[in-house]
Amino acid sequence: MNQLLPRKxxxxxxxxxxxxxxxxxxxxNSVFSVLSSELARSIxxxxxxxxxxxxxxxxxxxxxxxxxxxxxxxxVEAGLVEVVDxxxxxxxxxxxxxxxxxxxxxLIAGNxxxxxxxxxxxxxxxxxxxxx
Numbered sequence: 001m002n003q004l005l006p007r008k009x010x011x012x013x014x015x016x017x018x019x020x021x022x023x024x025x026x027x028x029n030s031v032f033s034v035l036s037s038e039l040a041r042s043i044x045x046x047x048x049x050x051x052x053x054x055x056x057x058x059x060x061x062x063x064x065x066x067x068x069x070x071x072x073x074x075x076v077e078a079g080l081v082e083v084v085d086x087x088x089x090x091x092x093x094x095x096x097x098x099x100x101x102x103x104x105x106x107l108i109a110g111n112x113x114x115x116x117x118x119x120x121x122x123x124x125x126x127x128x129x130x131x132x
Contacts, residue, residue, distance in 0.1 A: 018122045019079065019102040022115035028107065030078040039063065040071040044080060044100065051084055051099040072098055080105065 021028045034040050043057055052060070058068045075081035076098075085097040106122060108115045 017102050018104045018106055020106045020108065020115075020119045020122050022108045022110065022112070024112070024115075027079065031080065031105075031107070034071075034074045034078040034080065037071060037074075039067065040075060043068065043071050044075060047081060047098055047100050051097050053087060053095040053097055055089075055095065057098075 021031060035044070039061060042061060046052065046057060046060055054065050054068050054072060057072070058065045061068060072081060076083070079101055081098050082101045083096045084099040086094045087097055089095055106118065108118050110118075
């Protein structure tokens with residue numbers, strides 16, 4: 001029997017741009033804060049492999065959906081992850097699908113000139129401004 005709602009259609013993620021941050025950038029504080037969690041880093045790493053829902057990430061990480069939800073919210077706020085689609089559960093509930101917000105994340109330790117040089121060489125997405 002065919003389902004009325006698509007459960008897992010292919011997700012097109014256009015991760016052409018890189019997120020480039022220097023150590024002195026204000027946004028870097030939020031990124032480091034979020035990535036200080038091993039679980040958040042693991043979730044981000046998994047999303048670079050394939051877009052996923054909260055429940056898929058919870059199963060992969062062997063943790064609760066609430067725990068994954070907390071870390072995804074922080075990753076989204078820091079501009080590292082975004083909702084790219086919605087799938088439907090077997091019960092017909094909408095589930096957000098998450099993916100990285102850029103092709104890569106580049107953190108640069110160097111002076112402002114060096115950071116600017118790397119930004120010019122790297123196609124980049126401008127990070128979302130995050131309030132502290």
